[in-house]
Amino acid sequence: MDLYWGSVVTPMGGALLVGSRQGxxxxxxxxxxxxxxxxxxxxxxxRAQAVFASLMSxxxxxxxxxxxxxTAFQRQVWQALLEIPLGMTTTYQVIADAIDRPKAVxxxxxxxxxxxxxxxxxxxxxxxxxxxxxxxxxxxxxxxAILDWERDRVSRAA
DNA sequence: AGCCACTCGTAAA
DNA sequence: TTTACGAGTGGCT
Numbered sequence: 474m475d476l477y478w479g480s481v482v483t484p485m486g487g488a489l490l491v492g493s494r495q496g497x498x499x500x501x502x503x504x505x506x507x508x509x510x511x512x513x514x515x516x517x518x519x520r521a522q523a524v525f526a527s528l529m530s531x532x533x534x535x536x537x538x539x540x541x542x543x544t545a546f547q548r549q550v551w552q553a554l555l556e557i558p559l560g561m562t563t564t565y566q567v568i569a570d571a572i573d574r575p576k577a578v579x580x581x582x583x584x585x586x587x588x589x590x591x592x593x594x595x596x597x598x599x600x601x602x603x604x605x606x607x608x609x610x611x612x613x614x615x616x617x618a619i620l621d622w623e624r625d626r627v628s629r630a631a
Numbered sequence: 632a633g634c635c636a637c638t639c640g641t642a643a644a
Numbered sequence: 645t646t647t648a649c650g651a652g653t654g655g656c657t
Binding site: 546576577578579580581583584587 | 652653654655656
């Protein structure tokens, strides 16, 4: 199997990263990482941190860059998330339209909630059509914090 | 069968 | 204007 795991420090707190030779499998924020199974994984903090750093400087653009498991529908949704630019937000409805399933908004939201790779598959950039923030598996406060942090980063770069 | 990180139309305050 | 509620909707367990 050849799975490794390690702790990494993200701008919004510690996280657990699990990966294989094919790429990251999961990235979970530590304070809500209950349920993550590390059985059969070798601890390799250095490797995890290197992969993390590389993704921070060069964001992924396709789901193939990760070793994620999911249904065809979920992978399609996650791919759409990777196309949202840093510092921008979109809505659940826009994602549903983008994958050509305009009526499956709710299913899209479920798929987004099932995203196994926090932050790098940017589910935090999806908000409600009515202007509300929507939900976040790791707490809406963190969702807001990530969005603020990203906007700040973009404005500094400009 | 039942659960949802949604959305829209309608209605009441 | 804002808030509340019902129904439509579809993937997933």
